[in-house]
Amino acid sequence: MEDLTSTSADPKPTDHIYNGGRVMTIVHTSGVHHLPIVFCGCSGAAAEDIQLFRVGLYPSTYKSCQTVFTFQLLNDYLLENLECKTSATHYYSKLRRITNFAFPNSIPNRYHELIRVGRQYRNLTELATFGFGHKGKAPTPGEMGFFCPTCPQPGVNLPDDWNKNPNDPTNWKYTRGFVADGNFTAAHQKQARPKDDVWLKNGDSFMTQRGPYLSHLREAIEDNDPRTCHEHNAINNKNVFHRGFDATGIGAIACLRHGTFCPGSVVDFQKGERYGSYPE
Template sequence: NQSQNDYLRQWLPRQESYLHHLLDREAPPEDRRCFICDQDGVYKCQDCLGEPLYCTGCCRSHHCSNPFHWISQWNGQFFERSCLAHVGLILHLGHDGKQCPALTDRCNLFEEDEPEDQLEPEDLPFVSGPEFQPKENTMVIVDKSGVHRLEVRCCDCPNAMSPDIQLFRHGFFPASFNRPKTVFTFGVLNDFLLDNLECGTSAMNYYSKLRRMTSSMFPHLVPDRYRELMRVARQWRQLKIMKWHGFGHRSDTPSTGELALFCPACPQPGINVLLSGDESLDDWKFTRSFVMDGNFKAEHLQIQLSHSMKVLS
């Protein structure tokens, strides 16, 4: 078997070739055509396989189901960072992604429920890239690919659900509930919980990473939703635990200890242990053992709760 050093020795003669091809990926093809309609291709998607070129219309229509991809625009000299909001992408909730036939011009649907970050004009960069400045009818969408600002339009039919429920059913967890302006995708919430579990990543460090993924040059201009992430992650974890313990099909609320994990290997007569007629539950085979010092991460401390703190369970 070859060691990792053997593979490094094989790679060193190829290093210059790899670097050359890496630089080649920065240049457009000679014809620079949209791979869908063969028109002039000015946008390159960094997240689509092969980084294909699109015209404006094809880039918008092709990304209706992938609204969190990052794109770059050809400016005549190089590809500069852009975003799907610049090609006019709009997220329509309901009607299979199509515009609601009863949609009205209610531009205040998502206003005034959450404070927006105020940016001075002189603080904004004179380069293209993600949207920093709040715009009418747009929403901050936090995804594991970064922080996006897109226009979102809800279904406005007479029997339509409330905006927060429409968002939730489309995989967005709203940060507020009357007129939400910020949502977190289910994907970013799951990714944060897994990072927190496996890597010990704090909410502050995780959100700092998302801001830098959005804009490596101006991360401080990306909307700050650190506090919202901490709260919504708690709500998301609570929902998942309740779902796993079967409370989605029950009308009662969890009582003390009902959301604790139960060891599936412990003997449960009638479930994972078959009882014969002459066996007693007092038999040693049915004895459960409790090890209190086995989890070195858990601290049995009674935290001091203030009156303003809300406990979920």
């Protein structure tokens, strides 16, 4: 076994045990490291994954874990993805380059673990942000999405007596307007293995719940407007179904004044530019 105190860029041991500790791959902002971790073996000790969480390490799996990510790295990854639009591929390539600038490909590839753990960590931080970290209950539809903080909201940013005089001509300032728009080129192909698609949320924030939305589409009545222009493809192709795609575009409803998306209003279009595709 190589000495773990070696100054080489990748002091990876040839064995899985070192000084009584299990050697694990630890991914941090400073690079990819191999260090021994000794778990508590006392009677009544917490499970290994819980022990890792308590010291700020996120396991890549819950069975025979060999790779962990530090909370600092996951926070940095999500921030770079949000502000710098850094993909998981480029982010992990940077970590490999930090670890071994000359030979980054010699560093273990934990890209797939990073994208899986990153999704889980983002979902957990969102649950904590909206107050569900310790409640033990699931959020209701749209409860994990902020509505426009500037638009009038009774009980939030309006005085208690805002509607005491219904005939007040200045009450117009308390009205809210909405606009619906869509992107009809953001098509999504069907997955080859749909069983591998694990949903962490279903209508909890800005997307509409899948089940009620499909029921709405089955019940929605579409009026066939007369065509006044033979070259207006948006009207001609509004009911066209694209084979091989489970979504032909994406649509959303936003507040008219500030353009902020409304919780529970973002939907995947199923057929062209149908008005009935928008949620009620």
